Amino acid sequence: MFVAVGQRLHSKSVAMLLSIEDGLPRIMGGWLVVALLASALRIATSPLQGRAPELATMAPYVLLVAAPVLSMMLALRWFADGDNHAQPATRLAVVGRWRTVSPVVARRHRYYGTSGFMVSLLVGMLLNVPIRALEYLATMPAIAGPVPPWMATLHTMMTLDVVLMSSLYAIAFVAALRRVPLFPRLLAAIWALDLAMQMFIAERVAGTPNLPAPVGAALHQFLDGNVHKVLISVALWLPYLLMSKRVNVTYRQRVPA
Secondary structure (H helix, E strand, O other): OOHHHHHHHHHHHHHHHHHHHHHHHHHHHHHHHHHHHHHHHHHHOOOOOOOOOOOHHHHHHHHHHHHHHHHHHHHHHOOOOOOOOOOOOOOOOOOEEEEEEOOOHHHOOOOOOOOOHHHHHHHHHHHHHHHHHHHHHHOOOOOOOOOOOOHHHHHHHHHHHHHHHHHHHHHHHHHHOOOOOHHHHHHHHHHHHHHHHHHHHHHHHHHHOOHHHHHHHHHHHHHHHHHHHHHHHHHHHHHHHHHHHHHHHHHEEEEEE
């Protein structure tokens, strides 16, 4: 019974993986349409003090919409033959007992590939892009003309965060999909950068003169939520990246000893 259930779940993961791979152009196109409409709505409903939207007003939203798609397109080019990339010279994942095999042997192994639980990780990284965009659109109004220094700093920092992290998670998604050997440590580095960004934003904005107390409290709660989400991801997925047979066979070309 359990074997049959496992086989059905694996078959569903394979079907979902094929759907993601074949549907990448549609996913990127759909993102462009939905994100553009959401950004236009955010600009239209923001208090722009009677001013028409300027280039400086629209630039953050152009980056928000375009950066993840451009990053994904570049990553698809960079990692077109990802599983042929060289293995790193130094192993950072030293948990467990493993035996290195040749690329040919690894690719013939039953655990080779990005199906199974890996599909959940792929979907999670991909969903990071719209989730972070929605949070940005919900919390940050469009601005035009002179604004207080604290608002300018806050807007710049939050825009940098959403554009940079959405782009990096899009790149990590493609690296995982294309079975790039450096994917596990790339994702770990992105997690670390994500945590550092939240602390950096808090430090920069908190040091801005005349920051309203309610804004500071709301920002603290928002950044604290971001930190908790990253830590939960690390707690869930880091053990899997270290111990999973599929991850080790696919990305590290090694099998249980």
